[in-house]
Amino acid sequence: MFRQGALAWIKVEQLKPYHAHKEEMIKINKGKRFQQAVDAVEEFLRRAKGKDQTSSHNSADDKNRRNSSEERSRPNSGDEKRKLSLSEGKVKKNMGEGKKRVSSGSSERGSKSPLKRAQEQSPRKRGRPPKDEKDLTIPESSTVKGVMAGPMAAFKWQPTVSEPVKDADPHFHHFLLSQTEKPAVCYQAITKKLKICEEETGSTSIQAADSTAVNGSITPTDKKIGFLGLGLMGSGIVSNLLKMGHTVTVWNRTAEKCDLFIQEGARLGRTPAEVVSTCDITFACVSDPKAAKDLVLGPSGVLQGIRPGKCYVDMSTVDADTVTELAQVIVSRGGRFLEAPVSGNQQLSNDGMLVILAAGDRGLYEDCSSCFQAMGKTSFFLGEVGNAAKMMLIVNMVQGSFMATIAEGLTLAQVTGQSQQTLLDILNQGQLASIFLDQKCQNILQGNFKPDFYLKYIQKDLRLAIALGDAVNHPTPMAAAANEVYKRAKALDQSDNDMSAVYRAYIH
Numbered sequence: 001m002f003r004q005g006a007l008a009w010i011k012v013e014q015l016k017p018y019h020a021h022k023e024e025m026i027k028i029n030k031g032k033r034f035q036q037a038v039d040a041v042e043e044f045l046r047r048a049k050g051k052d053q054t055s056s057h058n059s060a061d062d063k064n065r066r067n068s069s070e071e072r073s074r075p076n077s078g079d080e081k082r083k084l085s086l087s088e089g090k091v092k093k094n095m096g097e098g099k100k101r102v103s104s105g106s107s108e109r110g111s112k113s114p115l116k117r118a119q120e121q122s123p124r125k126r127g128r129p130p131k132d133e134k135d136l137t138i139p140e141s142s143t144v145k146g147v148m149a150g151p152m153a154a155f156k157w158q159p160t161v162s163e164p165v166k167d168a169d170p171h172f173h174h175f176l177l178s179q180t181e182k183p184a185v186c187y188q189a190i191t192k193k194l195k196i197c198e199e200e201t202g203s204t205s206i207q208a209a210d211s212t213a214v215n216g217s218i219t220p221t222d223k224k225i226g227f228l229g230l231g232l233m234g235s236g237i238v239s240n241l242l243k244m245g246h247t248v249t250v251w252n253r254t255a256e257k258c259d260l261f262i263q264e265g266a267r268l269g270r271t272p273a274e275v276v277s278t279c280d281i282t283f284a285c286v287s288d289p290k291a292a293k294d295l296v297l298g299p300s301g302v303l304q305g306i307r308p309g310k311c312y313v314d315m316s317t318v319d320a321d322t323v324t325e326l327a328q329v330i331v332s333r334g335g336r337f338l339e340a341p342v343s344g345n346q347q348l349s350n351d352g353m354l355v356i357l358a359a360g361d362r363g364l365y366e367d368c369s370s371c372f373q374a375m376g377k378t379s380f381f382l383g384e385v386g387n388a389a390k391m392m393l394i395v396n397m398v399q400g401s402f403m404a405t406i407a408e409g410l411t412l413a414q415v416t417g418q419s420q421q422t423l424l425d426i427l428n429q430g431q432l433a434s435i436f437l438d439q440k441c442q443n444i445l446q447g448n449f450k451p452d453f454y455l456k457y458i459q460k461d462l463r464l465a466i467a468l469g470d471a472v473n474h475p476t477p478m479a480a481a482a483n484e485v486y487k488r489a490k491a492l493d494q495s496d497n498d499m500s501a502v503y504r505a506y507i508h
Contacts (some may be wrong), residue, residue, distance in 0.1 A: 314335070337361055
């Protein structure tokens with residue numbers, strides 16, 4: 001029941017028996033994916049029950065046939081007894097050879113969980129499963145430990161809390177681990193995953209990764225949260241923090257943008273310094289390196305509100321030098337610093353489905369757990385300050401270059417007499433198919449360039465990524481070529497349109 005990328009950590013105490021809590025969960029969670037998950041669980045239970053009944057019926061029939069056969073074939077003479085003895089000897093010999101051939105496979109199957117066997121029999125793998133694997137038995141007790149014996153067998157799971165009771169419904173565990181859109185964080189598991197990353201890859205750059213999200217069961221931190229910057233990304237983030245029960249104080253350079261969030265329950269901060277001084281953890285999300293520095297170092301800035309124990313999390317996409325400088329001045333005042341730029345767009349921000357790349361103070365990363373759960377679907381901790389900035393620029397470099405290539409392909413199709421819609425249909429049926437591809441192509445075909453990710457910001461990220469390559473003497477010719485196309489689009493007054501407006505650079 002696992003899908004790659006869908007695995008999530010679930011705290012043991014959050015696991016509930018399926019049948020006892022099904023109706024309650026259905027009322028709370030009305031999403032389409034949740035209902036699909038419930039349907040899948042019900043189908044699994046129905047099939048498993050049918051197989052159990054069929055297996056019991058077949059066993060009884062087999063026993064009756066064996067008894068009947070034995071009665072008919074009892075030997076009545078010495079010759080028949082000798083023939084039977086010889087025949088049994090051959091059978092035993094053949095069975096012995098058969099056991100030798102399949103013993104390793106049988107042993108392997110015996111050590112795997114039913115979940116793992118179900119994975120191996122998924123439609124992705126061709127060929128029929130062996131007959132002796134046809135019946136999928138239901139485990140008597142499926143705890144997190146049992147489930148993790150499948151896809152995460154590389155490390156041992158040692159929960160700090162008591163295991164679920166033996167009569168807990170096993171199938172709901174599988175459902176929680178494989179179907180939740182926003183799974184809960186378990187930092188003990190993250191620590192163990194960190195160990196595996198270092199042992200298996202020899203790399204310490206990615207120290208841990210955790211999927212963050214739950215079905216509305218986020219427990220908000222009791223810490224006071226501040227947020228500076230209510231742009232395309234910041235607005236969605238703050239909205240989700242409030243929805244999940246966090247206490248949030250907001251500030252924006254254009255004060256009118258705060259009004260909506262005040263109505264939703266946020267508090268208003270008059271200056272960045274005031275927000276930082278009255279909150280435990282303050283997040284910021286602004287446009288570029290200059291804005292990030294001005295916010296911290298400027299008049300009534302963040303630095304003036306920092307004192308020992310205050311925490312600052314910069315979610316802006318900037319270069320590593322800028323974020324390192326900011327970290328140094330924050331820490332010099334006794335504060336704690338974490339960089340946490342986000343990958344996504346306005347829609348993903350509104351949906352609470354951002355990807356968060358964090359680096360810096362590991363303890364602060366863990367303190368931000370409920371906030372990251374509210375705003376994102378996944379968060380990564382990448383080590384020392386600067387690593388997240390570098391990774392974010394590389395991600396956006398790839399995205400920006402891909403967008404320019406899409407625009408180039410659509411214009412080439414047009415000038416050569418090919419249907420742009422047909423090109424999109426073909427791409428959507430191939431390996432490049434993605435939500436990003438489809439949405440950006442639709443923007444172009446419809447001539448709708450309402451910003452979901454500003455063109456000026458993707459060009460800024462390309463520029464910074466090229467500088468990152470220059471700093472380590474690494475060529476970035478594809479990014480450099482794409483950057484020139486975006487610069488052309490900016491010259492055509494497309495800066496405040498969506499990045500897909502780079503298309504206009506090819507038709508003017």
